[in-house]
Amino acid sequence: MEIINRRQRMASVARKLRRDEDKTIGLVPTMGALHDGHLSLVREARRMCDVVVVSVFVNPAQFGPGEDFARYPRDLTKDTTRLADYNVEYIFAPAVEEIYPKNFATYVTVEGLSEQFEGASRPGHFRGVATVLTVLFNTVRPDFAFFGQKDAQQTLVVKRLVRDLAFDTEVVVLPTVREESGLALSSRNNYLSREEREAAVVLYRALQRAKETYREGERSARKIAEAVRAAVEAEPRARLDYVGVTDAETMEKIERAADDRPVLVAVAAFVGKTRLIDNVVIQPARERRATGALTG
Ligand SMILES: Nc1ncnc2c1ncn2[C@@H]1O[C@H](COP(=O)(O)OP(=O)(O)OP(=O)(O)O)[C@@H](O)[C@H]1O
Ligand SMILES: [Mg+2]
Numbered sequence: 001m002e003i004i005n006r007r008q009r010m011a012s013v014a015r016k017l018r019r020d021e022d023k024t025i026g027l028v029p030t031m032g033a034l035h036d037g038h039l040s041l042v043r044e045a046r047r048m049c050d051v052v053v054v055s056v057f058v059n060p061a062q063f064g065p066g067e068d069f070a071r072y073p074r075d076l077t078k079d080t081t082r083l084a085d086y087n088v089e090y091i092f093a094p095a096v097e098e099i100y101p102k103n104f105a106t107y108v109t110v111e112g113l114s115e116q117f118e119g120a121s122r123p124g125h126f127r128g129v130a131t132v133l134t135v136l137f138n139t140v141r142p143d144f145a146f147f148g149q150k151d152a153q154q155t156l157v158v159k160r161l162v163r164d165l166a167f168d169t170e171v172v173v174l175p176t177v178r179e180e181s182g183l184a185l186s187s188r189n190n191y192l193s194r195e196e197r198e199a200a201v202v203l204y205r206a207l208q209r210a211k212e213t214y215r216e217g218e219r220s221a222r223k224i225a226e227a228v229r230a231a232v233e234a235e236p237r238a239r240l241d242y243v244g245v246t247d248a249e250t251m252e253k254i255e256r257a258a259d260d261r262p263v264l265v266a267v268a269a270f271v272g273k274t275r276l277i278d279n280v281v282i283q284p285a286r287e288r289r290a291t292g293a294l295t296g
Helices: 009-020 036-048 078-086 125-140 149-164 186-190 194-199 200-214 221-233
Strands: 002-004 025-030 051-056 090-092 144-148 168-176 238-247 263-271 273-282
Touching: 002 009, 009 051, 009 090, 009 125, 025 036, 025 125, 025 194, 036 051, 036 144, 036 168, 051 125, 078 090, 125 149, 144 149, 144 186, 144 200, 149 168, 149 263, 149 273, 186 263, 186 273, 194 200, 200 221, 200 263, 200 273, 221 238, 221 263
Parallel strands: 002 090, 025 051, 025 144, 051 090, 144 168
Antiparallel strands: 238 263, 263 273
C-alpha cells in the first residue's frame, strides 16, 4: 500500500496502471475517519476492480462557514490500518493546497438538484462536492467510483455530474450500513455523547414509520412526511431540519406516491449540536419492480 500526497504522483500512477498494465481502477472518495460504511464501499471496489484507490480528503469547499471543517475527525494512521486489511493499493491523501492550488477559481455546480434539501440547509455544499469530485475523477480517471446510499442526494448529484460532463466513470451506489440499533454509520456519530447516540436512532425509527405509513396504504407525500416529523419530534434531544418525500430517482417533490416509482424519504435532524442525515427508499409493488425498469 502506498500513501500518495501529490496530485501529480497520483495522476501518473493511475495513468501507468491504465495504459501500461490495462488495469481497472476503483475510486472510493472519503473524508476519512473510516467506519464500516466506508469499508463496505472498499470491499465492493476490491471485488469489482483490479486496483483500489481510497481518497481521504476533508474537503473545505463542501463545508459552510459555521460548520465543522476545523474539528472534523482526522486520523490517517488509523484509516491506513483499516484499509490495509482490504489490500487497498493506494490511499490518496492530499493536503488542501494540492487540490486547491493558489488562484484556484473553477467550480462545478449541478444546478437545480443541488439547491434543495441538503443543498438548502448547506448552501454551497454540493458545489464543493461536485468540484472536488471533478478534480479527483480527472486525477485518478477511475473506471468505477463508489458511493453510499446514506447520502442519497449526493448520489444523484454525482450521477448527474458524471452524465452531464461525460466523465468516463461508472457510479456505483451501495446500501447504507447501520448499527444494530438502526443508526446509520457516519463519521459525525463520533460527536455524539452516549445519550445522544441513543437518541439518534430516532432518524431510523422515523423512516420506519414512513415505511409503515406507506404499507398501511397512505400515498400522500404530506401525510408520510407528517409521520416522520411526529416521530422525530417525540425525541426531545432531536430537532428536525427537513423531511423530504420525493421521487427516488429525480428527487423531485411529489404530491402522491405513484404505483410504479420508488419514493425517497430523506431526513435531516440535529441531535444535540450534531447534524445527521438518513433516508429510506420505498419500493412500489413487487410485480413492477420485477421488470427491472426502475433500477439503474
Ligand atoms: N453508513 C454508511 N453506509 C454506506 N456508505 C456510507 C455510510 N456512511 C457514509 N458512507 C459513504 O462513504 C462515502 C464517504 O462519506 P464521508 O467520508 O462523508 O463519511 P460520512 O460517514 O458520511 O461522514 P459525515 O457523516 O461526517 O459526512 C460517501 O459515499 C458516503 O455516502
Ligand atoms: Mg459524509
